[in-house]
Amino acid sequence: MTYAIEAINVCKYFGNLKANDDITIHVEKGTVHAICGENGAGKSTLMNVLYGLYLPTAGHIRINEEDVSLKNPKDAIERGIGMVHQHFMLIQNLTIAENIVLGQETGTKLFLDRKKAIKEVEELCEKYNLHVDPKARVDEITVGMQQRVEILKALYRGVDLLILDEPTAVLAPQEIEELFENIRLLVSKGKTVIIITHKLNEVLEISNRISVLRLGKLIGTVNTNEVDESKLTQMMVGRDVVLGGRERKETIKKDEVLKIENLSLTKGHHKALDEINIDVKSGEIVGIAGIDGNGQSELIEIVSGLLKHYTGEVEVNGENIKRKNVRKVRADGLGYIPEDRHRDGLVLDYSVAENMILGQHYHEPFAKNYFLKFNAINDFAEQNIKDFDIRTMSKDSLASTLSGGNQQKIILARETCNKPKFILASQPTRGLDVGAIEFVHNTLVEARNNEQGILLVSFELDEILALCDRLYVFHMGKVVGELKKEEFDVEEIGKMMLGLREAKANG
Amino acid sequence: MDKIKKTCSELKMPLIAIAFAFVFGSLLILSTGKNPIEAYSALFRGAFGSPAAISQTLNKAIPLIFTGLSVSIAYQCKSLNIGGEGQLVFGAFGASLVGVYLKGLPMLVHLPLAILAGFIFGGLWAVIPGLLKIKKDVNTVISTIMMNYVAFSVVSFLINTYFKADKSDFVAMNWVETTARIPFIQNGGLRICIGIIFAIIAAIILRILLQKTVLGYEIKAVGGNQNASNSNGISSKKNILISLIISGGLAGLAGAMDILGNSGKLYDGYNPGYGFDGIPIALLAKGNPVGVILTALLFSVLRTGAVTMQTSVGVSRTIVDAMQGVIILFIAAEYIFTIYKKARLNRTKMIEEKKLEGAQ
Numbered sequence: 001m002t003y004a005i006e007a008i009n010v011c012k013y014f015g016n017l018k019a020n021d022d023i024t025i026h027v028e029k030g031t032v033h034a035i036c037g038e039n040g041a042g043k044s045t046l047m048n049v050l051y052g053l054y055l056p057t058a059g060h061i062r063i064n065e066e067d068v069s070l071k072n073p074k075d076a077i078e079r080g081i082g083m084v085h086q087h088f089m090l091i092q093n094l095t096i097a098e099n100i101v102l103g104q105e106t107g108t109k110l111f112l113d114r115k116k117a118i119k120e121v122e123e124l125c126e127k128y129n130l131h132v133d134p135k136a137r138v139d140e141i142t143v144g145m146q147q148r149v150e151i152l153k154a155l156y157r158g159v160d161l162l163i164l165d166e167p168t169a170v171l172a173p174q175e176i177e178e179l180f181e182n183i184r185l186l187v188s189k190g191k192t193v194i195i196i197t198h199k200l201n202e203v204l205e206i207s208n209r210i211s212v213l214r215l216g217k218l219i220g221t222v223n224t225n226e227v228d229e230s231k232l233t234q235m236m237v238g239r240d241v242v243l244g245g246r247e248r249k250e251t252i253k254k255d256e257v258l259k260i261e262n263l264s265l266t267k268g269h270h271k272a273l274d275e276i277n278i279d280v281k282s283g284e285i286v287g288i289a290g291i292d293g294n295g296q297s298e299l300i301e302i303v304s305g306l307l308k309h310y311t312g313e314v315e316v317n318g319e320n321i322k323r324k325n326v327r328k329v330r331a332d333g334l335g336y337i338p339e340d341r342h343r344d345g346l347v348l349d350y351s352v353a354e355n356m357i358l359g360q361h362y363h364e365p366f367a368k369n370y371f372l373k374f375n376a377i378n379d380f381a382e383q384n385i386k387d388f389d390i391r392t393m394s395k396d397s398l399a400s401t402l403s404g405g406n407q408q409k410i411i412l413a414r415e416t417c418n419k420p421k422f423i424l425a426s427q428p429t430r431g432l433d434v435g436a437i438e439f440v441h442n443t444l445v446e447a448r449n450n451e452q453g454i455l456l457v458s459f460e461l462d463e464i465l466a467l468c469d470r471l472y473v474f475h476m477g478k479v480v481g482e483l484k485k486e487e488f489d490v491e492e493i494g495k496m497m498l499g500l501r502e503a504k505a506n507g
Numbered sequence: 508m509d510k511i512k513k514t515c516s517e518l519k520m521p522l523i524a525i526a527f528a529f530v531f532g533s534l535l536i537l538s539t540g541k542n543p544i545e546a547y548s549a550l551f552r553g554a555f556g557s558p559a560a561i562s563q564t565l566n567k568a569i570p571l572i573f574t575g576l577s578v579s580i581a582y583q584c585k586s587l588n589i590g591g592e593g594q595l596v597f598g599a600f601g602a603s604l605v606g607v608y609l610k611g612l613p614m615l616v617h618l619p620l621a622i623l624a625g626f627i628f629g630g631l632w633a634v635i636p637g638l639l640k641i642k643k644d645v646n647t648v649i650s651t652i653m654m655n656y657v658a659f660s661v662v663s664f665l666i667n668t669y670f671k672a673d674k675s676d677f678v679a680m681n682w683v684e685t686t687a688r689i690p691f692i693q694n695g696g697l698r699i700c701i702g703i704i705f706a707i708i709a710a711i712i713l714r715i716l717l718q719k720t721v722l723g724y725e726i727k728a729v730g731g732n733q734n735a736s737n738s739n740g741i742s743s744k745k746n747i748l749i750s751l752i753i754s755g756g757l758a759g760l761a762g763a764m765d766i767l768g769n770s771g772k773l774y775d776g777y778n779p780g781y782g783f784d785g786i787p788i789a790l791l792a793k794g795n796p797v798g799v800i801l802t803a804l805l806f807s808v809l810r811t812g813a814v815t816m817q818t819s820v821g822v823s824r825t826i827v828d829a830m831q832g833v834i835i836l837f838i839a840a841e842y843i844f845t846i847y848k849k850a851r852l853n854r855t856k857m858i859e860e861k862k863l864e865g866a867q
Contacts, residue, residue, distance in 0.1 A: 306737060327740030336738065344738040347731035358728065359739030367721045 003065055004029045004161050004192040005050060005081070010059035012045050019045040021216040022059070027161075027209075032183060032193045034207035034224075036200070038236055038433045039403070041213040043196045047163050050194075051083045052076040063161075082154025083163040088146050090138045097121045097134035100153045124152055129185055144175035151182070161192045168202055180206050198236070198433070200229045212236055233434055241438050244466030245445025251283025256318065257333075257422035257453035258303065263312035265298050265477075272298040273310070274477040278455075282421065285444060285454040287464035290474030290497050296457045297339070298477075300426050303455070304336045305329035317421050330359055335415035339426040339457075341404075345411045348400035352392050353381035355399045355410050360418075384413035389439075405436030412443050423447055426457045441467060461493065475499040521791050521798075524837035525805070528830040535826050546822045553815025554808040558696030560815075565703050568800075568807035569768065570595070572706040573761035574785025575792065575799035576713055577754045581647075582794040583717060584750035585730040590636060590651025591758040592782025593658030594629040598759020599766045600662045601628025603773040604670070606683030606766070617686040622705075622763050629759015630752040632658060637751040641744035647751070659778055666775045678775035689768035700768040706800070709757065713796040726750050758782055787831065790838045806831070 005027045012020040019042045027033045035043050048054045050061060052070030061068055063079050070076050073083075090099050101117045121134040130148050138146060147167060154162055164183075168176045183193050183206060197203055203210055204224060211221040212235040219235045233241050258280040265273040273295045280286045288296055301307035302314060305326040314321050317333045330336065338344035346355050357366045357377055365376040381395040388409045392402055399407060408428070416423060425444060429437040444454055444467060458464050464471055465488050473481040473496040481496040483489075533543035554564045574591045581588035588594075602625035609617060636650035672681045692699045717723040729736045729746040736743050761781050766773050788806055792798030809831065813824035 304738065305740075325740065325742075326737065330740050338738055343732075343734045345735055347728050347735055349731045350728065354724070358735065359741070361724050362721050370720050370722065372719055372721060372724060 002029050003027060003062070005194075006062040006065075007046065007050065008060050008062060010046065010049055010061070011057045012042075012049055012054055013057045018216045020049065020056070023213070023218045024059075025211050025218065025221060027192060027194060029192050030187055030190055031208040032187055032195060032206055034203045034210045035194060035196045035213065036198055036203055036210055036232065036236060037213035038198060038435070040215070041236070042216040043213055044165060045216075046213070047083065047165060047194070047196055050076070051081060051163060077157055077159070080158065080160040081163065082157060082159030082161070084147065084150040084154065084165065084167060086166040088150055090146055090149060092139040093137060095135055095137050096132050096141070096149050096152075099138055099149055100124075100134075100156050102153075104157065121152065121156070124156055128152070128155060128182070128189070130155075130182055142175075144171050144178070147171070147179070148182070159191070161194065162186065163194045163196070165196050167195065168197060168199060176202070200232050203232070204229065214238055237435050241434055243434075243438055243441055243463075245441045245448075247449075248445060249449040251449065251451055253281035253283045255282040255421070255453070256280070257282055257316065258455055259313070259315040259318075260303075261313040263299075263302065263310055263314060265295075265302065265307070265310045267298070270477075272477050273302075276312070276477075276479055278472055278479065280422065280453045280455050282453045283448060283451045284469040285448050285456055285467050287468035287471035288455065288457040288474055289461055289464050289471050289493055290459075292459050294474045295477035296426070296474060299474075300339070300424065300457060303424055304334070304338075327359070327362075331363075333421040335420040335423040337411055337415050337423065337425040337428045339430065341407055341411055346399045346407060349398060351396045351398055352385065352390070352402070352410060353377055353395040356381045356384055356395075356414050358414065360414070384410075384417060387417070388413045405432045405439075408432060408436060408440065412440065416443060416447055419447075419450065419452060421452060423452060423454045425454060427459065428456070429458075429460070429463060461490065461497075465490070465493075473497055517793060517795075520837070520841050521793070521802070524791065524834045524841075527837060528833040531833045532826055532830045535829055536822050539822065541820060541822050546816050546820045546826075549820045549822075550809070550812035550816040550827075552812070552819075554812035556815070559698070560811065562696070562698045564804070564807050564811045566698075566700045566769065567811055568803045569700060569702040569706050570761035570765045570779070570781040571784055571788055571803035571806055572703075572710060572800055573757050573764060574781045575788035575803045576710055576785075576796055577757035577761070577782075578785045578789035579792065579794040579796055579799055580713060580717075580726075580750050580757065581754035582789055583723075583730050584726045584747055586640070586647040586747060586751060587786075588633070588636075588651050588751060588754045588758075589648055589786065590633065590654045590658075590755070590782070591761075591785045592778055592780065593651075593655035594632045594755040594758035595762040595765075595782040596658050596662050596778055597632040597762070598625035598629030598756075599762030599773055599777060600665065601625050601759065602687075602763035602766050603680050603683060606687035607670075607681045609687075610684060612686055614686040617684065618689065618767070621683070621687040621767055622760065625759045625763025625767075626756040627759070629762065630756035632759070633751045633755025634748070637748040640751070641748055655782070659776075662777070663775050666773065672772075680773045682772050683767060687767055688771060689764065691768075700764075702764040702768040705760075705764065709760065710796040710800050713757075717796065722746075722749070758785070761785075787835045787838065791834060 003026045007023055007025045010020055010023045011018070023046060035046065037043050045054065049056050052073045052075050055071070061070060063081070068079060091102070097114070097118045100121050118134045125131050130152055132145060132148055132152065138149065151162065167179060171179060187193060195207065207224050209221060210224055210227065210232065212219040212232065214236060256279055258278065260276055260278040263273055263276040264271060276299070288299070290296060298307065302310050303316065305321055305324060308322065316329060319332060321329050342348065347358065357380065360366060361372065366373055366380070378395060384390070385392060385395060390409045390413070391406050399410065428440050428444070432440065444456070448454055456464065456467060469485050471483055471488070472479050473493055475497060476499060480499065481493070483493070529547070536543040536546045553560055555561055574595065577591050577594070578588055602621045605621040605624040609620065632654065636645070636647050636654055639645035639650045640647050666680055667678055670680050672679050689700055689702050692701060717727065725736070725741045726746050726749070728741055729743045733743040765779060765781070784806060788799060788802045791802040809827045813827040816822050817824040
């Protein structure tokens with residue numbers, strides 16, 4: 001077996017930070033090699049070392065079993081290494097063909113031979129079955145297409161090894177499938193592909209071998225057919241991760257914390273919500289399954305008290321909320337974890353402590369007679385930072401300086417610590433890495449065990465199946481199904497989500 | 508320790524801006540064949556060289572502090588109030604009304620009433636752009652600047668018709684009653700209007716309002732993120748309106764101080780420009796009320812000293828305008844730079860989050 005590229009004892013330090021610490025990886029020719037790890041594990045640093053963007057602090061690189069020293073990306077390109085960055089480096093107002101030949105233009109010094117360029121690009125597309133219109137301008141094409149252009153750009157330069165940095169981050173599911181087919185074709189033609197990602201299902205699908213990094217160290221390299229998702233997660237996080245919350249207690253489901261009857265909402269000409277009937281009782285987690293854009297966000301806006309021009313009845317904790325403003329709805333026992341924490345959850349220029357009281361800042365103990373009580377605010381913040389294990393320099397650090405998971409913990413702390421009877425959680429794990437997801441799941445299940453009621457909206461069906469006691473399926477603003485935990489069936493729910501079938505009448 | 512560090516880093520940019528303004532000014536002075544050191548020493552002599560000069564510098568700073576505070580409070584809620592001049596003129600009119608037409612009151616009642624009238628008139632004039640903003644989402648920059656011209660015309664109309672002085676060479680209102688005039692502290696050559704004390708008190712009150720009160724917390728929260736504020740039960744509309752009313756009121760106070768303290772009489776065509784000066788003053792101070800006192804003093808020093816510089820060294824006082832321009836340019840550049848940096852940061856963050864989405 002020959003190796004396309006090898007990193008031998010590579011170290012890369014930034015000051016005191018060991019971004020890469022003694023990493024040795026051998027990438028076999030003609031395979032797909034995946035590099036996995038959580039945010040900050042050092043994946044991108046390692047790739048930048050391989051591509052000549054960073055000089056390693058120690059260790060060296062071998063290409064085709066030959067020691068090399070890459071001083072800049074040009075060296076790497078000359079040795080047949082190409083990289084597609086996660087931020088594409090295309091010139092928006094040039095055509096695809098112009099972008100692909102950029103830097104290696106055909107023609108005379110002054111004039112580009114456009115015809116020849118287009119012809120060459122067409123041949124390249126044919127050879128690798130990557131179809132693009134060479135004459136289209138980059139700003140007119142989809143993101144998936146732009147990625148294809150980036151790959152073609154590398155192939156035009158005759159690369160043998162292609163590094164793809166988080167290639168699926170910006171793609172829709174169908175585009176991801178296409179990308180994988182293209183990768184398989186490239187490999188069948190003898191190219192080598194390194195793919196950086198932390199989407200484990202994709203890793204398992206596309207790669208031959210997997211190297212896992214954690215906190216700058218190589219945890220191990222394994223053959224893909226010898227591992228499964230939980231083993232990989234264990235390697236990435238360093239401990240067993242159990243999603244779906246810990247132990248679920250028997251709870252008494254007596255109080256109706258949310259009761260929605262015949263709720264409808266018209267937006268423009270279509271009905272965003274159409275005669276919705278939902279209820280959530282204390283001590284249960286109720287899920288809303290469905291594809292994005294089927295009425296979930298409208299439902300959330302209404303239940304959280306923001307949107308008022310609906311018809312039907314919405315009762316939170318037994319009280320109609322139509323005539324209550326947001327502040328009153330929240331004060332009467334609603335915790336709200338919004339879908340987009342940067343837009344709706346936090347004031348990023350406020351400190352951790354200031355964010356911790358957002359929405360509760362006006363009443364005791366945080367305020368008295370129009371003045372803020374800083375002692376109470378600071379104690380509260382410090383307590384929550386401890387209880388929720390929020391990683392921050394101090395309570396006075398700006399929220400914008402925290403990682404996504406820690407920002408979400410601020411919101412979790414704020415919305416759950418005073419035990420509201422009803423929690424409205426919208427995509428609470430969006431954009432978090434697996435450790436933080438585990439934490440969110442545990443918090444929600446704990447709240448459930450504590451006889452609080454939770455409505456969980458999520459586009460991740462797995463999450464809903466794992467957490468919920470009951471679920472409703474949304475399609476086109478309608479409830480098309482209601483299922484209890486013992487009736488959960490992925491295929492059935494999937495069909496309902498797509499509107500292919502209605503559930504049998506239930507309850 | 509952290510606090511000191513933070514203050515230092517916040518002071519860096521304004522100080523650089525001021526330094527560059529002086530360097531740029533020297534180049535201009537050199538180009539006219541004069542000695543910059545001589546010119547600047549004349550400038551500072553003009554601002555501090557005698558009790559009369561010091562008095563003038565301080566007195567001129569009074570309306571500038573108020574308009575600076577006016578822009579600051581609106582800025583904390585992320586609305587740019589460029590209508591300070593109109594609100595100032597309206598405030599001056601309100602103060603004059605009370606000052607002229609209420610008679611026979613003791614000073615302890617009359618003066619506070621006249622000052623209060625300035626605040627109320629200025630605040631009311633800001634209600635209109637405020638309502639336009641929260642009801643129809645009209646950009647405050649545009650509505651406030653338009654309201655300036657409406658204010659000039661309306662006040663001019665009122666002075667020319669219903670409130671014209673009985674006998675006067677110019678079109679103006681009557682003299683303000685002495686019981687509504689702001690007293691001066693006189694000692695030798697010093698003649699300082701006690702309006703400066705009012706201005707400092709106003710800055711301190713505003714500082715406390717922003718740092719220590721629920722209202723200040725809400726105004727800054729709305730300024731930081733309107734959506735998050737609304738989602739958490741802080742009405743962005745209410746706070747935008749309140750901050751604009753306070754802003755207008757402070758600009759109105761600047762007008763009141765100028766009429767009740769300085770001129771004693773509201774002439775037709777009154778628009779002293781302090782309202783516009785408030786914008787760079789507030790931005791240079793980064794919306795910090797205590798900082799506004801200092802930047803307003805700086806502007807006042809430049810203005811007052813420029814006259815002496817012109818008369819004694821022969822350097823045109825318009826150099827000072829150019830220096831102010833450089834300061835504004837620096838603030839604007841930094842402002843654009845931070846916006847750009849933020850936008851880039853947000854983009855990176857967004858992509859990182861997307862990348863993580865559905866990761867596991």
